[in-house]
Amino acid sequence: xxxxxxxxxxxxxxLVDRDPVAHIFVRAQLDVHGSAAPEGGPLVLGYFDDGQLxxxxxxxxxxxxxxCTALQAKRFGEAVLRLGRSFSSLFGPASAVRGMWEVLRFxxxxxxxxxxxQPLLATGCPPAVPPAATVRPSVPEEYDAVLxxxxxxxxxxxxxxxxxxxxxAYRQRVRSLIDQGHSFVDIxxxxxxxxxxxxxxxxxxxxxxxxVWMSPEFRGRxxxxxxxxxxxxxxxxxxxxxxLYVNDFNAPALAAxxxxxxxxxxxxxxxxx
Numbered sequence: 347x348x349x350x351x352x353x354x355x356x357x358x359x360x361l362v363d364r365d366p367v368a369h370i371f372v373r374a375q376l377d378v379h380g381s382a383a384p385e386g387g388p389l390v391l392g393y394f395d396d397g398q399l400x401x402x403x404x405x406x407x408x409x410x411x412x413x414c415t416a417l418q419a420k421r422f423g424e425a426v427l428r429l430g431r432s433f434s435s436l437f438g439p440a441s442a443v444r445g446m447w448e449v450l451r452f453x454x455x456x457x458x459x460x461x462x463x464q465p466l467l468a469t470g471c472p473p474a475v476p477p478a479a480t481v482r483p484s485v486p487e488e489y490d491a492v493l494x495x496x497x498x499x500x501x502x503x504x505x506x507x508x509x510x511x512x513x514x515a516y517r518q519r520v521r522s523l524i525d526q527g528h529s530f531v532d533i534x535x536x537x538x539x540x541x542x543x544x545x546x547x548x549x550x551x552x553x554x555x556x557x558v559w560m561s562p563e564f565r566g567r568x569x570x571x572x573x574x575x576x577x578x579x580x581x582x583x584x585x586x587x588x589x590l591y592v593n594d595f596n597a598p599a600l601a602a603x604x605x606x607x608x609x610x611x612x613x614x615x616x617x618x619x
Contacts, residue, residue, distance in 0.1 A: 347421055350382040350390040350402065357399040358382040358390060361413055366551045367468050367589045368439055368612050369412045372404050373549045391425055393418045408435045409450075411442035419445025427453045433619060440464070440615035447617055459504070459618040461593055466612035467603055468552075468589040472582070473575030474607040481541065481576035484529040489521055492531060495539035496520050499559035504618065530577050540564050541573045545581055545588075553581045555590040558599070570602035578606055 350358060359376060362369040375384065382390050388406030392399050393414075403422040404410040411422055423446040426433075432455060436443055440463065451457070484492050500508045500516075508516040523529040528545040539561065546556030555577055560570065581588035591614040592599050 350392045352381045352383045355382040374547045410438045414442035416445045423449030437616040440613040443615035455619045461616040463594040464591045464614040466591045466614045467608035468611045469607045470587040473578045475571045477576035477579045478572035480532045483527045484531045495542045553585045553588045571605040574606045
């Protein structure tokens with residue numbers, strides 16, 4: 347095992363391409379940095395067998411393993427601890443996350459939430475239900491309406507507000523998604539956001555839907571499938587496949603996604619610090 351260099355970029359890219367849906371995060375990072383040796387702090391650990399790169403692990407604010415056996419995942423966990431860095435999450439294929447967590451749980455950081463089973467879903471087909479006609483990309487002038495909806499979703503999901511201490515990075519993230527055309531909304535005539543979602547990660551071949559949220563007063567009305575169908579329709583204009591992962595205990599969301607046409611293609615897990 348060693349830290350990858352720029353000379354390993356092609357090998358890392360080939361490893362990512364073995365599963366473009368599961369490895370979309372690392373593909374997006376490669377697209378941004380153009381190298382297996384990114385500038386600005388993150389690094390990539392690589393595991394080699396007989397000189398061939400067989401698995402890797404992105405190490406930055408997020409820890410993201412890919413193509414790992416149980417043994418390799420534990421080795422990556424040990425290496426991450428030796429690096430002495432702090433991080434906010436560990437996520438990716440469930441078996442690799444579990445293997446790393448067996449080691450990282452003895453480290454200095456304490457997890458505040460563990461999502462042990464998150465079905466990874468994907469579709470490359472037109473939605474199986476009619477898309478809601480009112481869902482559309484948000485525009486910069488709607489930032490002040492979209493931001494509170496995004497913050498409400500974040501707080502429901504993680505239990506704390508992303509705007510604490512000003513939330514400068516989160517505010518910029520929301521604004522960037524709007525500017526890129528990756529934020530989708532249904533807004534009521536009074537300006538309130540009824541529904542919102544984003545394409546949180548975008549590559550040439552796959553997008554990943556994140557941040558799905560509906561205003562509480564509109565829940566339970568059977569609207570979710572139509573709204574998600576609209577997001578899928580937009581996403582498939584950008585890349586041929588779109589994906590998402592969801593907590594296995596969220597039965598209403600799973601039912602809506604299945605109605606739209608998503609199929610399970612893997613299992614994810616997430617550890618939040």
